[in-house]
Amino acid sequence: MDAISGPAIAAAEPQSARRVMTPPSRFGDRAFEWLTLAMAMAVVVLVILLGWELCRGSSPAIRKFGFHFLTTSTWDPVAEQFGALPFIYGTLVSSLIALLLAVPLSIATAAYLTELAPLWIRQPLVSLIEMLAAIPSVILGLWGIFVMIPWLRDYPFPLLKRVFGWTPFFTGPIYGTSMLAGGIIIAIMILPIITSVSREILRSVPNLQREAAYALGATRWEVTRIAVLSYAKKGLFGAVILGLGRALGETMAVTMVIGNTPQIAASLFKPGYTLASVIANEFTEATTDLYLQALFEIGLVLLGTTILANLLAQALLQTMSTTSTTRAVQ
Amino acid sequence: MHLQRADNHTWRKAKSGLASTVAFFSALLVIAPLGLVFFHLLVNGASSVNWNFFTKLPTPVGVPGGGMVNAIVGSLELLALAAAIGIPVGVLGGVYLAEYGSARVNSLLRFLADVLNGVPSITWGVVVYGLVVLRFKGFSAYAGGLALGLIMIPLIIRTTEEVILLVPNGYREAALALGVSRWKTIVHIVMKTASKGIITGILLALARVGGETAPLLFTAFGNRFWNHNLSEPIAALPLQIFTYAISPYDDWHRQAWAGALVLVTGIFCVNVLVRILTRGRTASIV
Numbered sequence: 001m002d003a004i005s006g007p008a009i010a011a012a013e014p015q016s017a018r019r020v021m022t023p024p025s026r027f028g029d030r031a032f033e034w035l036t037l038a039m040a041m042a043v044v045v046l047v048i049l050l051g052w053e054l055c056r057g058s059s060p061a062i063r064k065f066g067f068h069f070l071t072t073s074t075w076d077p078v079a080e081q082f083g084a085l086p087f088i089y090g091t092l093v094s095s096l097i098a099l100l101l102a103v104p105l106s107i108a109t110a111a112y113l114t115e116l117a118p119l120w121i122r123q124p125l126v127s128l129i130e131m132l133a134a135i136p137s138v139i140l141g142l143w144g145i146f147v148m149i150p151w152l153r154d155y156p157f158p159l160l161k162r163v164f165g166w167t168p169f170f171t172g173p174i175y176g177t178s179m180l181a182g183g184i185i186i187a188i189m190i191l192p193i194i195t196s197v198s199r200e201i202l203r204s205v206p207n208l209q210r211e212a213a214y215a216l217g218a219t220r221w222e223v224t225r226i227a228v229l230s231y232a233k234k235g236l237f238g239a240v241i242l243g244l245g246r247a248l249g250e251t252m253a254v255t256m257v258i259g260n261t262p263q264i265a266a267s268l269f270k271p272g273y274t275l276a277s278v279i280a281n282e283f284t285e286a287t288t289d290l291y292l293q294a295l296f297e298i299g300l301v302l303l304g305t306t307i308l309a310n311l312l313a314q315a316l317l318q319t320m321s322t323t324s325t326t327r328a329v330q
Numbered sequence: 331m332h333l334q335r336a337d338n339h340t341w342r343k344a345k346s347g348l349a350s351t352v353a354f355f356s357a358l359l360v361i362a363p364l365g366l367v368f369f370h371l372l373v374n375g376a377s378s379v380n381w382n383f384f385t386k387l388p389t390p391v392g393v394p395g396g397g398m399v400n401a402i403v404g405s406l407e408l409l410a411l412a413a414a415i416g417i418p419v420g421v422l423g424g425v426y427l428a429e430y431g432s433a434r435v436n437s438l439l440r441f442l443a444d445v446l447n448g449v450p451s452i453t454w455g456v457v458v459y460g461l462v463v464l465r466f467k468g469f470s471a472y473a474g475g476l477a478l479g480l481i482m483i484p485l486i487i488r489t490t491e492e493v494i495l496l497v498p499n500g501y502r503e504a505a506l507a508l509g510v511s512r513w514k515t516i517v518h519i520v521m522k523t524a525s526k527g528i529i530t531g532i533l534l535a536l537a538r539v540g541g542e543t544a545p546l547l548f549t550a551f552g553n554r555f556w557n558h559n560l561s562e563p564i565a566a567l568p569l570q571i572f573t574y575a576i577s578p579y580d581d582w583h584r585q586a587w588a589g590a591l592v593l594v595t596g597i598f599c600v601n602v603l604v605r606i607l608t609r610g611r612t613a614s615i616v
Binding site: 032040046141142146192222256 | 487593
């Protein structure tokens with residue numbers, strides 16, 4: 001059980017400082033390494049599983065509808081006509097509303113937390129934001145239905161209608177459950193993630209940047225704007241895209257306030273529907289095979305869009321961290 | 331000339347103060363929903379959280395009273411199933427990323443884990459539906475636990491790796507120098523040193539999936555009654571909250587608020603516990 005003879009793998013890759021020199025090969029060591037490797041491979045298996053199951057589940061629908069699935073807007077389970085356009089539209093519009101609301105607030109908060117706030121207030125604020133991130137989607141949805149929607153219906157929505165009623169976006173009757181309400185609830189859901197990622201980015205900006213700006217006589221805000229925010233532009237964009245990825249996939253809270261009506265309407269007061277919420281609502285009611293396959297295909301579209309957003313975000317965040325670290329070293 | 335510069339300076343100072351104020355109010359707006367949600371949970375839910383809530387089954391429509399004991403126990407059972415899948419795979423996978431492997435492969439695995447963390451939770455529900463529910467012809471606690479467990483894996487892999495990398499190399503070298511085999515060094519020295527951090531990661535992952543509803547909708551499905559057979563549909567607290575919230579009955583709405591209050595309290599307790607644990611860790615390692 002002790003030293004297994006044979007080619008010792010002692011020379012194997014002592015690349016980085018944390019990797020220690022490999023001791024003489026033993027059975028226990030080999031077994032443990034293989035075991036952990038097998039577990040780490042779970043991420044590869046999961047990625048393949050996701051793609052495979054969704055493709056398999058939706059392939060008949062893909063073959064039947066082809067590209068039209070993404071470009072037609074009839075969603076009629078009885079007539080077995082399935083077009084996902086209203087859901088794609090709803091997902092994009094609600095996410096866009098969410099980003100418009102959440103991005104300025106999040107980045108301003110991140111700047112406040114790293115640059116502008118008095119030191120004693122920073123940690124408590126960060127803790128509170130982490131707590132907001134811990135609230136489950138379904139509970140925010142519950143609050144949305146019974147507190148936010150009635151309030152929106154009574155105060156902000158009529159005001160919006162009065163002021164911006166001449167645009168096509170704020171017309172028609174006000175029900176409360178609407179695309180706008182969905183966007184607002186998604187904004188609340190993605191505020192914490194954009195804020196905390198942006199905060200990390202701003203913290204990684206080298207102090208030299210700030211010191212140089214201060215030395216030129218800049219005020220605190222000028223330091224933040226010129227030396228920090230513009231330096232971190234790319235990384236902040238990455239944080240926003242990461243938030244977009246979350247927004248696209250938000251399910252429960254949106255389902256509870258968006259109204260769940262597959263339509264494409266300019267007015268944000270009208271109810272909408274998103275990719276994630278149509279799956280949540282109709283999956284267990286799908287009576288025919290084709291209906292279920294169409295919902296699988298919606299899942300595939302959702303997976304594709306969120307993965308695209310995440311890839312873009314990772315790429316942006318990575319360039320940020322490498323440039324900031326190399327520049328910090330120089 | 332001098333005067334103008336002084337004016338300019340005052341103006342710049344004022345602008346800086348204004349920017350700080352705007353940023354401060356942004357921060358207030360960001361945390362406002364937290365306060366509001368908490369306030370309304372207490373106002374609407376506190377009166378219905380009583381002994382019955384934790385001991386009785388849900389009542390039919392129109393019959394007041396009743397509780398959610400089956401959903402609370404169901405949620406715990408689902409979490410136990412998820413933990414049985416997510417913890418071993420996640421922790422050992424994290425160990426691999428931190429201790430073994432080549433830099434290139436590991437950065438790819440890390441990247442995939444990050445991508446998985448960004449996948450909407452509802453897609454996991456769809457995948458497990460195709461994988462388990464369709465195959466075994468029925469919703470089950472196993473399916474729900476699996477969906478939650480799969481969500482936990484990438485979360486735990488990343489947190490475990492992070493804390494294991496914090497363990498100073500001297501610990502490993504000291505153990506290896508004494509002739510301790512590598513795997514024993516990792517298990518008894520490295521993982522033990524990082525145990526608080528690993529547990530923190532596990533707790534956070536549990537708190538996160540404990541509030542998940544979307545992946546359970548068509549895996550665990552929910553159940554109005556007791557269920558002790560894991561191959562049958564099972565109730566879960568978030569599912570029950572959802573069902574009650576979208577129902578048209580006032581009684582059920584009250585129960586939904588109470589359930590939400592209990593769920594949020596549980597999740598926040600875990601988060602506070604994590605905070606206490608991490609305070610100890612940073613002190614001991616650094």
